[in-house]
Amino acid sequence: MNSDTTKIGILGIGGIGGFVGAPLAKKYKDSETKIIFICRGETKKAIQNEGLLFESKGETTTIIPDLVSDNPTEIGILDVLILTSKSYSLKDVLSTYKDCINEKTIIITLQNVVNAKEIIRETLPEAGQIMEGCIYVASNVKQAGHVQHVGGPGKIFVGGKENIQLIKLLTAGGLDITYVENINEILWKKYLFVAPVAGITSAYKVTFGQLLEDENLMHILENMMIEIQSLAKKNNINLTNEDIETSKDLLTKFPFESKSSLQLDFENDNQTEKQFLVDYVIENAKKYGIETPFYNGVNEKIKTLYNVS
Template structure:
């Protein structure tokens, strides 16, 4: 299988390396600066699940140079999505299916509207990984999970082929026939976790120490459940209870990527995540006061 990884950040670099390790033909579509780094340094993965080195990764800076793409792995931040649409259109027109693993949910409709419903597969990931100063991937957690599944009946064949590849790779892979539900389950959790840690400017441990602060996160979970259900996505009380349990089980100093970005003074995915939820709620006539409050508190820190 020819997999195109759009960008080669920590997420794309990790999964791309694992697929190559399993025998896939992997191309990294990157910007000039990252291309030079990869050409000079190669791509090394240091991982709790085993290390891997790609000494001469296939790197491309012009999408038109890519031939016979089959699947495109998209792991950009939500605020970069608009800038990738024309590139993804070129690849989709060449026959590739698009697998985004962005947080949130609005991007699915954006991509389907631009590329066609048949082209967009549903996906999400759970992994803690970063790039070091040399541009290599450092995977520090025990989990490296990828969940994907068809959003259209015409995607059965490509999903099966991708499952065959990923099941051979050092990746915890789940093929889901209810991928929209999985996307929403992550969405409700990430809005609570990233929202409360970023708004409070604290890791999850100190948040848990204050019951009033933790309650805000729990109320965001409840609001997100109502929002999902209003779109005919069944998120159960058990799903919410599991999300609350996950908030309790993180290490004391664990925090969200959005909070890390706030600490670094970088652009936040606020509009893509919480802003998106508020837009979806407005379309259904729902009020989400806790989500709205979290959104308002974080808003001054949104721009880099």
Template sequence: MRIAIVGIGGVGGYIGARLCSLIGTQKQKYEILFIARGTHAEAVKKNGIVIREDHEEFRAHPTGVCLASEAEGTFDLILVCVKSYDMVEALIPLKHTMRTDTVVIPFANGVNHAQLLNAHFDAKVVNGCVYILSHIAEPGVIRKKGNLFAAVFGSETYSGECLHIYHIFKDAGLRAKVEEDIDRAVWKKYLFISAFATLTSYYDETIRTVYESHPAESVALLKEITSVAQAKGIDITEEIDKALTTASSLPETASTSMHLDFRKHRQTELETLSGYIVEEAVKYGVAVPWMQEMYEALKCR
């Protein structure tokens, strides 16, 4: 079983490290390849990847670390863990490693990635999302905060493949769920990350601080996002209270990756997490004044 992890930041680094535990320990042979570049990739290539959790630290060694253009052979499974704005561009150099039965799962933030990848690649694209709070602490080191982790994926067309991948994740100690209504499941995750990525970036505060200091704005933004989803035929209204509960229970220092990117003056997922809601709201005639105001302000930063 050859698995490629495309992007080994907070999401891909953690998933990849856990999957490395399968190498040499299962009846089936596993090869776990990290597709990455830069100083972080070089550190992992040299010393392995370190996962630093609240009460645990471990080091994992993949089968290999290389650029997409350097990857040889073909893959059975490709997990796409780069930011949404890099997703297609990151996979194009890997096109030669995809067979028509290669399963590709995008774990980037957003709700329309499966359609996007289906338009570009002849593979079995399965929609998915991940719940996790993690980031690169230093080259070769991933810091994961709290106990939150869940990988959710699903496909009516490729249900057998999804079940197989579920068992792979389970064997690696990764909590996973095969979701029948994957579109709704992805929107459930998107509701939380869109709202709190926008709020944390706008107020320059952590998730829990935003929840405690700006409760009315938090609820208003969550309601606007659910209104857009409703207009698209997806009912996630009952998820608002769950999102607020999650925000209230996170570690005090935990924030969103978009907030961290704004702080470090890096490219952000603003268009995916905020602009998309504004754009779809216009298309469906839904009023989203809070998101509109925050999106316009963040565009100027």
């Protein structure tokens, strides 16, 4: 990172981008650390005109970053790029903003996948440092330029090459972020929660609280987690039965009415991450000869319910 000015871009100001970008832009306003919100369309227009409305713990704050733009030339070369866009758009956004990235740019991923680095390397083989990461939070878009933090601790874990200076900068900026050596294990533990919960809440149209109260659905959820446990093992990651219990218990940490982002995208007729949260498990398990009857059942319900492939 440049010792004088540090340019941090947050790509995608949706639920996660807003949650990450808001404290950073608030803390580093009028400083040598420049916070850039990279977004387009109605979101860009709303934030340029009114600022980002960020709602958390009963308080709504108006956040004004240093720049709101979707123009690579205006954005320039970034020291840090935090990717908060949906998994399905990773390749497109990286291609669009490749001129903002050089070999010194540190890319931080916060997608709900276990293969983000792979996707980035396919698109930008010359990319420098990639810090794969994940975040535990429920944060949604109420409308363009208005993000609501619903629940969850907001804890961020990142891996890759250790960068103490960057972690200190982001922590001082209000993020609860921790560097871990073995990020793959953390990514799989997050995936163990996110993917089955996303699938089952979408298939059965239930909130987190309704899921917890339904014994039959919790049985299906646990078996979906066991299927992911088998897939993780083939990827040299040992997910224990205790990890499964921890994932199930995590549901209790969210408000009763919480919904998965996959479910919300289906409800709002948006493009979804089904390919990464449902299809990925089934297709990769098949390669290893792992049976996934519970994932298959949920997938069939989703396909019928939402008329998708």
